Amino acid sequence: MDRPGASPGVSFAVSVDFDTVHVDDVSRHYGRRRALAHVTLQAQQGEILGLFGPNGAGKSTLISILSTLLRPSGGGVRYGAHTVAETGDALRGQIGVLGHDLYLYGDLTARENLRFFGRLYGLDRLEARVTDALARARLSDRADDRAGSFSRGLRQRLAFERALLHDPRLVLLDEPFTGLDDDSAQVLIERLGTLRDAGHIVVMATHDFDTAEAVVNRSLCVDRGRAWPVADGAGTLRERYRRTLAERV
Template sequence: MIKVQQLTKIYNKQFALRGLDLEINYGQCLCILGPNGAGKSTFIRILATLSRPNRGDILVDGTSVFAAPAAFRRKLGLIAHATFLYPELTARENLIFYAALYQIANPDTRVDDLLKTVGLAHRSDDRVRTFSRGMQQRLAIARAILNEPEILLLDEPYTGLDQSASQLLTDRIVELKTAKRTIVLITHNIQQGYQLADKIAIFREGRVALECDTGAMSELEFQQKYNEIVTAGGKN
């Protein structure tokens, strides 16, 4: 279990997170929703160990992720709006480079398989800077699942994707859900989030305003609750 305790992050004297508490079970798909500036991306960045909290901790099976961050990062995959790819390298070179960082056995085979999976095998030797946004995001999906992560973090991954790339991403998420991988998804699309998630959290002003299983209320009820929290500033 991933247990988030009193997570607080301050940027330039502004609170991005204010003592956030959250629990994520293994194999669960958690969807985080909330208005801009609610602290969603800050939370994902801290969970990915790209940022350190001012206070609080994230415990995985009782151990702080900041005690051995490199070991925790081995279990992680992150897809964000930015692709983290090198534009001057080819698609294959990018994946081979990341495979080396993750010390993946038989990297050539793994990279070939992934390029086929994301539908980029025919462009594998083209430089990433020649790719469209959708193609770059497909490659970013391949990069993120290269190490077969136990925990996949998705920070607004659908931004800028065309329909086929969106479907590809949804298919991968469903596939990972079936394989009982832990998924944390940030999205502004309530319908999409509700349909994919086992559990939903609404962030507001750096705190969790609502945390519930998707089975606890219908999509319509949830939509109403979301509007109530975001527009009127209601709390659960």
């Protein structure tokens, strides 16, 4: 298997890598409320899959299931030939998540945050990776400032690099453009393009059609727990998404 996006610095007892993610008929209920219903999709390496949909449609639930944080009520997820039940800890080493909450400790500096998570992932060349990540987040000059003192945009940039520090195969992004100014959004788009070219699998939930259009390969419309491909054809991503949603309703 071609492994351009694999994690050379992460070692596990069980070696886990994959080039596709299959979501097979996944449903998820919270009590009597249905968050996802029979969702089936596939994402492969070198692809950025966009998830679009209204608030509460089930996008974040799907990302939580893909990240292994949440178990589906029905159906299953396969990461290549692997499942969470077989390779839990090692599999998580190949997944990077940028959540809506940023998973940063406000009382630690930017450098300490990256160093802490790097240690948890057992990364080699940690200091070099941290320095590179800070440079990519354009935070080298504020590396020793507390993350809690950063604006939302700066924290978003730091959190994005934290999610990628271990060079994961599967990158899950929930609203990655939140709080970013134009320049930062452009840098993020370029970075996503680099990830795609390096063979990562990127799944991204966002409401920012205009920004995402520049980078996604494939788009899904998620509404009331169900997912459909966004219609092909003429028009912008936003227009095609609205058309898909209207047809389904």
